[in-house]
Every structure is written in C-alpha cells, then in structure tokens.
Amino acid sequence: MSDDLAQFRATIRTWLEQNCPEEMRDGAVGEDSTCWGGKNWNFTSDAQKIWLERCAAKGYTVPTWPVEYGGAGMNREQEKIWLEELRAINGRLPLQSFGIWMLGPALLHFGSHEQKLHYLPPIARGEIRWCQGYSEPGAGSDLASVQTRGEDKGDHWLVNGQKIWTSYADKADWIFALIRTDREAKKHLGISFLLIDMTSPGVSTKPIRLISGKSPFCETFFDNVEVPKEQIVGTENRGWDVAKYLLTHEREMISGSGMLAGSARSLGAILAEDGGLDEPVLRADVMRAEIDGLAFGLTLERYKDQAEAGQGTGDASAMLKYMGTELNKRRQELVMAGAGSDALSWEDERAPHWLRSKANSIEGGTSEVMLSIISRRILGLPG
Amino acid sequence: MxxxxxxxxxxxxxxxxxxxxxxxxxxxxxxxxxxxxxxxxxxxxxxxxxxxxxxxxxxxxxxxxxxxxxxxxxxxxxxxxxxxxxxxxxxxxxxxxxxxxxxxxxxxxYALAIDEGKKFDPETVELTAEKDGNGFRLSGRKRFVVDGGFADRLLVLARTDGGLTLFDIPADRAGISRNATPMIDSRDAAEIDFDKVEATGEDVLGQVDAAMTVLQPALEAGQAALAAEMTGLAAGAFGMTVGYLKERKQFGMLIGSFQALQHRAADLWCECEVTASAILHAGRMLDSDPQAATLAVSLAKARAADTAQRAVQEGVQMHGGIGMTDEFDMGFYMRRARVGAEWLGDYGYHAGVVARLRGF
CATH class of the missing domain: 1.10.540.10 (Acyl-CoA dehydrogenase/oxidase, N-terminal domain)
Incomplete structure (x- = not known):
C-alpha cells in the first residue's frame, strides 16, 4: 500500500516538474492569482491558462471527483500527496470555484447521472463559473424562510424575488438557488434547489460595497425568470436537504481560512521579522494564537481523515466553521497589531483582509447558529 | 477498543x-x-x-x-x-x-525528583552530586516530587562537575528524608531532603553530565501522557456538566434549554475536540518520530492545561451553588486540573517551547 503511494508520489512529482509553468510556482494566493474560471474570466497570463488546461486534462482541478465527471478519481491519501507535492514546488492551485467547493459535492450526492455528466465536467474544466443564491434580505440566519418564489408553469418555473450576498454573481455564468415552490407547506418543506442560467431574461445583479472597500458580494434580482423543470437538483420541495448538505461543505471550506493560521505559516515568525513582536503583551497573544492555530490544523486533518473513513463530519462541520473563522479573525487582529501604522493605508493589503475577515463568522451560518447546531445535535440539549 | x-x-x-x-x-x-x-x-x-x-x-x-x-x-x-x-x-x-x-x-x-523552585525549570538545578571516591554524595532539596511520598525509587536530577546527571536510587537510602505535602488534588507529592546521600556509579542512569539524553524523552513522554490525562479530566467534567444541564430545572424548565448556557457548553465542546486532536498527534509523534516530537508534545500540554482549566471553571459555574460543595465531584476535577496544569511545565513554559520551535 505505502509502496503504491510512494509510486503515486513519484508520478505526481514528475508530472508537476514537467507541466507546471515557472510563473505558476510563486505560491501567490491573491484574489486573481488562481483562476476562477467561467466565460467572463480574463486569464492574468498565458501560463495561468496553460496550467488550467493541463490540470483539467488530467482531472487535477478536482482530484477526488470520479474520472467520468472530470476528476482524477483520487482517494484522500492521494489527494494529500497531490497537494503536498504542489506545495513543495510552491505551485498555485490551477482552479478555484464555488462549483468545486459547493455545487459539485451536492450534485455528486443528489444529482442524476445525466445532471452529473452535464454540469460537472464544465466545472472541472473551468468553463462554467457558479454562484450561490441562498440568503435574502429577510432570510439570513433563518435561511429556511426564503421568499423568492417559483410558480409551477407546467414545463418551467416562473421565478420572482431577490437574493443577497451572492458572491461573484456579476462574474458567474450560473447560479444555484433556494426557491420557494410551495407556499402552503411548512417552511423547510416548500423549497426547491434550482439551477439557473444567469443569462436568462429577467436576471440582474448589483454589487454591494463592504467596509473592506470593494467586495465580491452582489444583490441578484429575478424578474419573471423562466427556469426549465429539468434544472432541479433532488426532489421538488425537498431542496432543503440539498441546501443543508451543501452548507456542511461550505462550512468546511470557510473553516479552511483558519487552517492558514495553523500549520502552513507561523504568524509569530512573520511578525517577528520586522520587529512586530517586541511588545510583550502582543507576543503573548500571538503565542496563544499560534498554539490554537496548530491544534486547529490538526483537528481539520483529523476530521478529513474521519470523513475519508466513512464517518462523515456532518454536524461537526459546525465546530470546524466556528473555530476556524473565530481563529482567523483573531489572527487578522494580530496581523494589524503587529504591523502598527504600516497597515493603516488603503494601499496596504492587510487592512482589507482584516476587515473582510469580520464576515467569516457570519457567512455560511453565524458563529451563534453554529453553537446552536452543536448544542442541539451533538450535545443533545433541549431545543 | x-x-x-x-x-x-x-x-x-x-x-x-x-x-x-x-x-x-x-x-x-x-x-x-x-x-x-x-x-x-x-x-x-x-x-x-x-x-x-x-x-x-x-x-x-x-x-x-x-x-x-x-x-x-x-x-x-x-x-x-x-x-x-x-x-x-x-x-x-x-x-x-x-x-x-x-x-x-x-x-x-518510581517518582521523578526534578523541581526545586516553584516553576518547572529542569535546567536550573542546585542539588549537587559531589565526587566522593568512586561515587557521589547528593545534597540538596527537591520539591513537588509527585508520588514521592510512597515511591520505592527516585529519579533524582543533580548537578555534577560538568553538567547535570540523573540518578536512580532507592527512596529509603540513608540521608534521604521525605515530607509528604498535603496536596489540593488529594494525590501524593513530597518535599525531599538529600543529606550527603551516597550514590555509586551504578546508580547513574545514562552518562555522567548528560542527564538530558535520558531525561528529555522521559519528560516528553510524561508531558504527553499528562496532557492526555487532563483531556480526559476535561471530558469527565464536561460530561458531568452537560448531564446536569439536562436534568436541572429552574424557572419551570431545563436549564439546558437556555441559549446562554447552550452556547457556553457548545464552545467548551469545541475546545475539547481541538485539544483531543493535539493529544492524538503527540502520542503518534512519540511513537513514529520521537526526535521530532517536542513541538507536538508542548502543543498538547499547553492546550490540555488550558482546556482542562476552562472545563472545570465552566463546570462549577454551570452547576451553580452545588458545584461548590465538597459533596459534589466537580471540586476534585478542579483541584487536579490546577496541579496537572503546573506539573512538568505550565502553559507559559510550553507556549515558550512552541514559539521557539515556530521561529519566534
């Protein structure tokens, strides 16, 4: 077994050596450094385009997806090796997207074979970019009270309403959305999970400016939008099941922001480099954050291993989301404190990152919603 | 299993x-x-x-x-x-x-006689082992010797001419006097005086002047196991607390239905889970790559000290008045958590190790 993995590692290493363009080996993690894909994507360099195409051809953009849907069919051990080898050459990820992190896993679980064949390969190749239509002005933490409605018109739904916090809606090609298709049923039982082409007549978007300056968030409006009946995932009025499943993946994705605070880079070492740790109280706070970050990183690994072994993280993803995002907010505060007045200019990238991090414990379910999920579903405390 | x-x-x-x-x-x-x-x-x-x-x-x-x-x-x-x-x-x-x-x-x-001051600091040793013919004479005082009141043998860390040396001697050897300390956790510990205690070359564990070669792995193993014990302690105190939230009624309802308590309990559960990961990792590292386990061990001990102390403090608070009574068991958890946090290096000691190994 370990011989097989060693062989696998050697294969990956050789392939990376021969195929990853030099320009993609700078470890850059900026907003556009990694391709987001989609028809509206402007490649920042030829190398970025070549890198995507080479990886997509091997299924490396979505390593664990089945080969027939555009993946490489790797197991978790192999995926770890792929990521380790990529990190070893400081390589950028070839592609990132909500299609990969959120819709893909939901489709793999709930979609029909035809839907998987139709929607997954374009995500894997970076051809179609997806956004998420969940929250509404009146449905934040109480997500199941969404009001955007879909009227049954025989061969299609007629969708009217408004979504908010639709990240990158202005750049996305398609949206997956929670639409109320039964207004009489109890609120969790009248929602359907629909896939909507953003170029459909009646869809419009408007960006939202955040405290951190520019932001990817938008409002998205639906004005008599016709959505064909086959563009539903799962059963009609049972979209909440899909939504919940997808939310656990979203939470795991967001909790990854706390992972950055863990094993990858030592915050203390970064701050100490330019004398930012001379102050003893700050130094003590950084030591605590370092310890908690490392332990959280180990927890993320432990849960991923459990998931691989078939013990799904499920409700426990609420813990990862809560701990990861609170940790990242702490880390960002410490980065600002360590940088002092150096970080107070809009020309410095630290301030926007610090401000943006404040949303981490709100988006994808607030910290308080996570704690309530844990207390009811894991601890069994009365509702 | x-x-x-x-x-x-x-x-x-x-x-x-x-x-x-x-x-x-x-x-x-x-x-x-x-x-x-x-x-x-x-x-x-x-x-x-x-x-x-x-x-x-x-x-x-x-x-x-x-x-x-x-x-x-x-x-x-x-x-x-x-x-x-x-x-x-x-x-x-x-x-x-x-x-x-x-x-x-x-x-x-056995008991490990290492501490002399009020904080864990294994490199600072005053107890001396003076050369005496082919052997040594040990003089000085050790304190907070856990299990030192009853142990049959002592591992004693002493200063020798060129460094530190670890001795393995019977606890009843002439010149040794043990005074049991009445510990808050009801466990055994002693202050031990050494008055020109005779030790032969045979009693040296490892090499003269090179105690750490033998002691460092032993300390790390002990720190990891103590961290594990404290994680168990935290789980015990937490389980008791959640149980109480499900049975105690006030204002006509179970107190576990109050969001203020639910969120405190959930937060504590998260802390326990994260600490459990650090403990697992430390044990695995000691088995697979002991030379490189120091970071994992200090991480585990620091997290465990912190989590256990939080678990017992939250435990008493969420139990209310009954948590303060001796009749209830929470006090045993709280007192042991305090002792465990201190033994073999407190949070600050291990945070310092982590910081050094992480480059700052």
Missing amino acids: LADAARGFLDDAAPLTKLRGLRDAGKTHDPALWTEMAQMGWTGVLVPEEAGGSDMGHAAACVLAEEMGKTLAPTPFLSTAVIAATALRQVASDRATAALSKIADGTVT
Whole structure:
C-alpha cells in the first residue's frame, strides 16, 4: 500500500516538474492569482491558462471527483500527496470555484447521472463559473424562510424575488438557488434547489460595497425568470436537504481560512521579522494564537481523515466553521497589531483582509447558529 | 477498543469515589489498584516485551492516561509506567532491563525528583552530586516530587562537575528524608531532603553530565501522557456538566434549554475536540518520530492545561451553588486540573517551547 503511494508520489512529482509553468510556482494566493474560471474570466497570463488546461486534462482541478465527471478519481491519501507535492514546488492551485467547493459535492450526492455528466465536467474544466443564491434580505440566519418564489408553469418555473450576498454573481455564468415552490407547506418543506442560467431574461445583479472597500458580494434580482423543470437538483420541495448538505461543505471550506493560521505559516515568525513582536503583551497573544492555530490544523486533518473513513463530519462541520473563522479573525487582529501604522493605508493589503475577515463568522451560518447546531445535535440539549 | 476496555475496568476499579474514599481515609495511594493495573499490562505499557512489558507505545499510554483522567484514578502511572519506563529504556544495560521488568510486574514504583523552585525549570538545578571516591554524595532539596511520598525509587536530577546527571536510587537510602505535602488534588507529592546521600556509579542512569539524553524523552513522554490525562479530566467534567444541564430545572424548565448556557457548553465542546486532536498527534509523534516530537508534545500540554482549566471553571459555574460543595465531584476535577496544569511545565513554559520551535 505505502509502496503504491510512494509510486503515486513519484508520478505526481514528475508530472508537476514537467507541466507546471515557472510563473505558476510563486505560491501567490491573491484574489486573481488562481483562476476562477467561467466565460467572463480574463486569464492574468498565458501560463495561468496553460496550467488550467493541463490540470483539467488530467482531472487535477478536482482530484477526488470520479474520472467520468472530470476528476482524477483520487482517494484522500492521494489527494494529500497531490497537494503536498504542489506545495513543495510552491505551485498555485490551477482552479478555484464555488462549483468545486459547493455545487459539485451536492450534485455528486443528489444529482442524476445525466445532471452529473452535464454540469460537472464544465466545472472541472473551468468553463462554467457558479454562484450561490441562498440568503435574502429577510432570510439570513433563518435561511429556511426564503421568499423568492417559483410558480409551477407546467414545463418551467416562473421565478420572482431577490437574493443577497451572492458572491461573484456579476462574474458567474450560473447560479444555484433556494426557491420557494410551495407556499402552503411548512417552511423547510416548500423549497426547491434550482439551477439557473444567469443569462436568462429577467436576471440582474448589483454589487454591494463592504467596509473592506470593494467586495465580491452582489444583490441578484429575478424578474419573471423562466427556469426549465429539468434544472432541479433532488426532489421538488425537498431542496432543503440539498441546501443543508451543501452548507456542511461550505462550512468546511470557510473553516479552511483558519487552517492558514495553523500549520502552513507561523504568524509569530512573520511578525517577528520586522520587529512586530517586541511588545510583550502582543507576543503573548500571538503565542496563544499560534498554539490554537496548530491544534486547529490538526483537528481539520483529523476530521478529513474521519470523513475519508466513512464517518462523515456532518454536524461537526459546525465546530470546524466556528473555530476556524473565530481563529482567523483573531489572527487578522494580530496581523494589524503587529504591523502598527504600516497597515493603516488603503494601499496596504492587510487592512482589507482584516476587515473582510469580520464576515467569516457570519457567512455560511453565524458563529451563534453554529453553537446552536452543536448544542442541539451533538450535545443533545433541549431545543 | 483499548479505550473501551480501559473504561470498563476503571468504572469498576477506580471510579471517582475511589479518590474520594482515599482522601477521606487520609491516603494518597492504593497499592491494590496498582497491582491490578500491572496484571492488565498497563504498568508495562512502555516496557519492551523482553523485559516482560506489553510495549503498546505512547499513543496507547495516552489512551490509558486519558481514561484514568476521566475518573481521576489515583495511580503512579505517569511517574512510573511512563516517565521512569521511558528514561530506563534509553539505557541499554542489564540493570535497566531488570528495573523495567519490575515496573512491568508492578512491584516497584518510581517518582521523578526534578523541581526545586516553584516553576518547572529542569535546567536550573542546585542539588549537587559531589565526587566522593568512586561515587557521589547528593545534597540538596527537591520539591513537588509527585508520588514521592510512597515511591520505592527516585529519579533524582543533580548537578555534577560538568553538567547535570540523573540518578536512580532507592527512596529509603540513608540521608534521604521525605515530607509528604498535603496536596489540593488529594494525590501524593513530597518535599525531599538529600543529606550527603551516597550514590555509586551504578546508580547513574545514562552518562555522567548528560542527564538530558535520558531525561528529555522521559519528560516528553510524561508531558504527553499528562496532557492526555487532563483531556480526559476535561471530558469527565464536561460530561458531568452537560448531564446536569439536562436534568436541572429552574424557572419551570431545563436549564439546558437556555441559549446562554447552550452556547457556553457548545464552545467548551469545541475546545475539547481541538485539544483531543493535539493529544492524538503527540502520542503518534512519540511513537513514529520521537526526535521530532517536542513541538507536538508542548502543543498538547499547553492546550490540555488550558482546556482542562476552562472545563472545570465552566463546570462549577454551570452547576451553580452545588458545584461548590465538597459533596459534589466537580471540586476534585478542579483541584487536579490546577496541579496537572503546573506539573512538568505550565502553559507559559510550553507556549515558550512552541514559539521557539515556530521561529519566534
């Protein structure tokens, strides 16, 4: 077994050596450094385009997806090796997207074979970019009270309403959305999970400016939008099941922001480099954050291993989301404190990152919603 | 598996009433319990099979320590089965093998005499071992010697001409006087005076002036197991607290239905989960790559100290007044958490180790 993995590692290493363009080996993690894909994507360099195409051809953009849907069919051990080898050459990820992190896993679980064949390969190749239509002005933490409605018109739904916090809606090609298709049923039982082409007549978007300056968030409006009946995932009025499943993946994705605070880079070492740790109280706070970050990183690994072994993280993803995002907010505060007045200019990238991090414990379910999920579903405390 | 088996045994042989009973009887140790653990192979968990041990490794030792922590089983497991056994394993000699087999069969207990000041600081040693003919004379005082009141043998860290040396001597040797400390956790500890205590070259564990070669691995093994014990302690206190939230009524409803308490309990559960990951990692590192385990061990000890102390403080607060009574068990958890946080290095000590190894 370990011989097989060693062989696998050697294969990956050789392939990376021969195929990853030099320009993609700078470890850059900026907003556009990694391709987001989609028809509206402007490649920042030829190398970025070549890198995507080479990886997509091997299924490396979505390593664990089945080969027939555009993946490489790797197991978790192999995926770890792929990521380790990529990190070893400081390589950028070839592609990132909500299609990969959120819709893909939901489709793999709930979609029909035809839907998987139709929607997954374009995500894997970076051809179609997806956004998420969940929250509404009146449905934040109480997500199941969404009001955007879909009227049954025989061969299609007629969708009217408004979504908010639709990240990158202005750049996305398609949206997956929670639409109320039964207004009489109890609120969790009248929602359907629909896939909507953003170029459909009646869809419009408007960006939202955040405290951190520019932001990817938008409002998205639906004005008599016709959505064909086959563009539903799962059963009609049972979209909440899909939504919940997808939310656990979203939470795991967001909790990854706390992972950055863990094993990858030592915050203390970064701050100490330019004398930012001379102050003893700050130094003590950084030591605590370092310890908690490392332990959280180990927890993320432990849960991923459990998931691989078939013990799904499920409700426990609420813990990862809560701990990861609170940790990242702490880390960002410490980065600002360590940088002092150096970080107070809009020309410095630290301030926007610090401000943006404040949303981490709100988006994808607030910290308080996570704690309530844990207390009811894991601890069994009365509702 | 191992955890379940251990739990089954401990629920029978060492529930929390065991420690309470010993305390009420003015005792700190139960030799019969130790003998039972020896029969199950626990005292030899880190003893090689050729010396009669079960040699299950550090991860297994941590599992046992964690289960003992859940009910505060009063045993010299850490001093003897983990710390002394690990130290003895670093030495290849017939004498060390014989000592290991006595640990495995449960006939000898050990205590580590290392602290002299109020904080863990193994490099600062005043107790001297002066050359005397072919041997040494040990003079000085050790304090907070855990299990030192009853242990059969002592591992004593002493200053020699060119550095530090570790001695393995019987606790009843002439010149040694032991004063038991009445500890808040109802466990055993002693202050020990050494008045020109004779030691031969045979009593040196490892090499003269090179104590750390033997002691460092033993300390790390002990720190990891203590962290595991404290994680078990936190789980025990937390389980008790959640149980109480589900049965206590005020204002006509279960207090566990109040969001203020739910969120505190959920937050604490998250802390326990994260700490559990650090403990697992430390045990695995000690088994797979002991030379590189220092970071993992200090991370585990720091997290465990923090989590255990939070768990007991939240435990008392969420229990309300009854949590303050001696009749209730939470006080036992709280007092042991305080002692465990201090022993073998507190949060600050281990945070310093982590910072150094992480480059700042």
